[in-house]
Amino acid sequence: MNQEGSSQSPTGQCRSPSAPSNSTAPVRSRWSPKPEQILILESIFNSGIVNPPKDETVRIRKMLEQFGAVGDTNVFYWFQNRRSRSRRRQRQLQAATAAAVTSRGAEDQQHMTPMSMHHPYSNNEINLGFGSCSNSSANYFFNDPSSQVSSFLLGHSSSSSNGGCESNNG
Amino acid sequence: MNQEGSSQSPTGQCRSPSAPSNSTAPVRSRWSPKPEQILILESIFNSGIVNPPKDETVRIRKMLEQFGAVGDTNVFYWFQNRRSRSRRRQRQLQAATAAAVTSRGAEDQQHMTPMSMHHPYSNNEINLGFGSCSNSSANYFFNDPSSQVSSFLLGHSSSSSNGGCESNNG
DNA sequence: CTAATATGAATGAAGG
DNA sequence: CCTTCATTCATATTAG
Numbered sequence: 001m002n003q004e005g006s007s008q009s010p011t012g013q014c015r016s017p018s019a020p021s022n023s024t025a026p027v028r029s030r031w032s033p034k035p036e037q038i039l040i041l042e043s044i045f046n047s048g049i050v051n052p053p054k055d056e057t058v059r060i061r062k063m064l065e066q067f068g069a070v071g072d073t074n075v076f077y078w079f080q081n082r083r084s085r086s087r088r089r090q091r092q093l094q095a096a097t098a099a100a101v102t103s104r105g106a107e108d109q110q111h112m113t114p115m116s117m118h119h120p121y122s123n124n125e126i127n128l129g130f131g132s133c134s135n136s137s138a139n140y141f142f143n144d145p146s147s148q149v150s151s152f153l154l155g156h157s158s159s160s161s162n163g164g165c166e167s168n169n170g
Numbered sequence: 171m172n173q174e175g176s177s178q179s180p181t182g183q184c185r186s187p188s189a190p191s192n193s194t195a196p197v198r199s200r201w202s203p204k205p206e207q208i209l210i211l212e213s214i215f216n217s218g219i220v221n222p223p224k225d226e227t228v229r230i231r232k233m234l235e236q237f238g239a240v241g242d243t244n245v246f247y248w249f250q251n252r253r254s255r256s257r258r259r260q261r262q263l264q265a266a267t268a269a270a271v272t273s274r275g276a277e278d279q280q281h282m283t284p285m286s287m288h289h290p291y292s293n294n295e296i297n298l299g300f301g302s303c304s305n306s307s308a309n310y311f312f313n314d315p316s317s318q319v320s321s322f323l324l325g326h327s328s329s330s331s332n333g334g335c336e337s338n339n340g
Numbered sequence: 341c342t343a344a345t346a347t348g349a350a351t352g353a354a355g356g
Numbered sequence: 357c358c359t360t361c362a363t364t365c366a367t368a369t370t371a372g
Contacts, residue, residue, distance in 0.1 A: 029352090029353095029362085029363070029364095030351090030352050030353065030362085030363065030364085031352065031353090032351095032352085032364090033352090073353085074352080074353090077352060077353060077354085078351095078352080080353095080357085081351070081352070081353085083357085084357075084358075084359095085350090085351085087357095092242075092243070199348090199349095199366080199367055199368080200347085200348045200349065200366080200367065200368080201348065201349090202347095202348085202368075203347095203348090221360085243349085244348080244349090247347095247348060247349060247350095248347095248348080250349095250360080250361085251347065251348065251349085253360095253361085254361070254362070254363090255346090255347085257361090257362095258362085
C-alpha cells in the first residue's frame with residue numbers, strides 16, 4: 001500500500017446515530033462516504049475501472065471532495081475493498097450455485113431463497129453510465145442525490161488507463 | 171475475509187413472535203442460530219479455536235447445518251464478532267479495573283458499579299468439552315439441547331488444523 | 341409501546 | 357492480493 005500520498009481529515013458525517021455537534025469534537029475515526037460519493041465510486045467501478053492508478057485515484061478523489069472530505073487513501077482503500085468483496089461475492093455465488101447443482105444427479109433440487117437483503121446501497125451493481133460502453137445516457141438515474149453528481153459523470157470524459165468495456169480481473 | 175463458500179437460505183425462525191406471512195414482507199433479515207448451534211460454536215470457540223481457517227469453517231458449517239440452515243458466511247461472521255466482542259469486553263473490564271486501581275497508589279479503591287448485567291451467559295466462557303485439553307468427559311452438560319449435539323462433539327475427533335490446547339493467534 | 345441491550349452483517353482501515 | 361481488526365448499522369429480543 002504505497003499508493004497514498006495525501007490525506008486530509010475526513011470529517012464525513014453521514015448517518016450517525018448521535019451527532020457530536022461540537023466544534024471541538026473531531027471524533028470521526030473513519031471516513032463515511034456520502035451517498036453521492038458512493039454513487040460516483042460505484043459507477044466508476046462498474047465502468048470497468050476496478051483498479052485505478054495513482055493519477056486516476058487523485059482525480060477521483062478531487063471529484064469526491066466536492067461532496068465531502070475525502071483523501072486519496074480512502075479512495076484507494078475503497079477500490080481495494082470493492083475489488084476484494086466483489087470477487088468474493090462472485091465466488092460465493094458461484095459456489096452456492098454449484099453446490100445446488102452438485103450432490104449426486106442434480107435433479108430435484110429445491111430453490112433456495114437468494115437472500116433478499118434490503119440495504120441502502122449494499123450489493124446490486126449500480127451502473128450509472130460512467131463507462132464508455134454504455135452509450136445510452138441514463139440521466140434519469142439522478143434524482144435522489146444532488147444533481148451535481150451528473151455534472152461530474154457527464155463531464156468525465158473517460159479515463160486514461162482502464163476505461164475498457166470489459167472488467168479486467170486479476 | 172474470504173472464508174465463505176456456500177450459503178443457503180437461513181430461514182432460521184427459532185423464536186419469532188409473529189410469522190412473516192406477508193407477500194410483501196419477506197424480511198429474511200438475518201440468521202438466527204439455534205441453541206444447539208450456539209452451543210457448538212461456543213464450545214469450539216472455548217476450545218481454543220477462535221479463528222478457524224476456511225477448511226475448518228466449512229466443517230463447522232456442515233456440523234451446524236444439521237441443526238438448521240446456515241452458511242459459511244454466518245459461521246465466519248460469528249467467530250469474527252465473537253472475537254471482537256470478547257476482546258472488547260475484556261478491554262473494557264480491564265480499563266475499568268485499571269481506572270479503579272489508578273488515581274494514586276491503588277490503596278483505597280472504592281467499589282465501582284460493575285454495571286447491572288443480567289444476561290444469560292455474559293462473560294462466563296462456556297466450556298463444553300470440545301477441546302482436546304479437557305480429558306474429563308463432561309457429558310453431563312448435555313441436558314437442555316437435543317442429545318444429537320453430543321454426538322457431534324464426542325465424534326468430532328479434533329480438527330486437522332487447529333485442535334490444539336493453545337489458541338493460535340496471528 | 342418505547343428504550344435498552346444483544347448480536348448478525350457490512351465496511352473502512354491496516355497488516356502481511 | 358488475501359486476511360484480519362475495529363467500528364458501525366440493522367434487527368431481534370427483552371426490560372421498563
